[in-house]
Amino acid sequence: MSISIIGAGAFGTALAVALAQNGPVTLWARDADHVREMQKTGRNSQRLAGVALPENVSVTAEIGRALAPDVILLAIPMQQTAGFLEQHRTALAGKLLVSCSKGIDLATLRGPTALIEEICPKATPAILTGPSFAADIARGLPTALTLACANGEAGSALQAQLSTPVLRLYRSTDPKGAELGGALKNVIAIAAGVVIGAGLGDSARAALITRGFAEMTRLAERFGGKAETLAGLSGLGDLVLTCTSEQSRNFRFGATLGRGEIFDPSITVEGAATAKAVSAIALKHAIEMPIAHMVSALVDQKITVDAAVSALMSRPLKEE
C-alpha cells in the first residue's frame, strides 16, 4: 500500500527516504519549481542536502495525487497545519492522518491530533514523534519513535507499515501525551539553548531539563496525557536530544538569544510560537509553568536573559 507525505521539508524528505524501503512513497511540495528541481536532480538540496531520493519516491506538486493514498503523513510546520487541513478537509475525510509536527497551534491552542479531530472529524488522527533529526533518519542511522493513535487497531497497522529495520516504532494509545511531549520539549530546548548561549553552564542546563520535564508532565497530565508517555521517547527522549544537541534548531535559536544575537528568521523554530501558546494555556488553566512563561517573554523580547534567570531563581523555595 502506498503512502504519501505532505511537505518536502527536512523531515518530510527524510521520512520519504526511510519509508521508501517499505514501498512507494509520494512526496508532495507546494512549490512547482522546487518539485521540478527535485525531480531533475533526484535530491532535495534546498531542505536536506547530500541525500539522494530513492527511485520509488515520487515527488509531486499535484495535491490530488498526494491525497489519494489512505495513509497520509503531514510534515509541515505546526502553524501552517490548520490552514492546510481546512483547505483540503473534504479530500481528507476517511484518511489515516499521521501528524509529524511538534507544536501547538497558536490561534486555537490545539496540538496536531486535536486540530485534525476538530477540522477533519471523519479522518483518523495519529502522531509520529520522538527523538529523531531528519539528517540522522535520512542517513539510515538507527532511530526509535512513538506512533500514537487513540484507535488501537489503526495504531497497530500504522506501526507495522511505518517501521523499517532502522526505524523502530513503539505504539501508544495516548496521542495527547505524545503530542504534548513533542511540542513542549521544543520550548524547554530553547531555554536550554539560552542557558548555554549565556554561559550559565552545564549544571544549570541539567537543572533546567529536569524542571522543564516536570512542567511538561504537569501540563500534559492536566489534559489527560499519561505520565508514562511523557517519560517515553516522545517526551523525555526527545527532550534530552533537543536540549543537548547543536543539531537542534530550537536549541540553536535559544543559544543565539542567550548570546544576544539575531537568529535567521527563515529557519523553522517550532518552540517559539509554541512557547506563547503554552504560556497562554498555562495562564488560562492556572498551571504552574515558569520556564515556559520565561521562554515566551524572551522570544517576544519582553525580558532580558539576566532578568529571566533571576526571576526563576528567586521563586519561593519549595519541595521537589
Ligand SMILES: NC(=O)C1=CN([C@@H]2O[C@H](COP(=O)(O)OP(=O)(O)OC[C@H]3O[C@@H](n4cnc5c(N)ncnc54)[C@H](OP(=O)(O)O)[C@@H]3O)[C@@H](O)[C@H]2O)C=CC1
Ligand atoms: N527537521 C527535523 O529534524 C525534524 C522535524 N520535525 C517536525 O517536522 C515539522 C516540519 O519540520 P521540517 O521539515 O524540519 O521543516 P522545514 O523548515 O525543513 O520545512 C518545512 C516544509 O513545510 C513546507 N510548508 C510550509 N508551509 C506550508 C504550507 N502552508 N503548505 C504546504 N507546505 C508548507 C515548506 O515548504 P516551502 O519549502 O515551500 O516553504 C517546507 O517544505 C516540524 O513540526 C518539526 O518540528 C520532527 C522531527 C525532526
Ligand SMILES: O=C(CO)COP(=O)(O)O
Ligand atoms: O524534533 C527534533 C528532533 O527530535 C528536531 O528538533 P529541532 O526542530 O529543534 O531541530
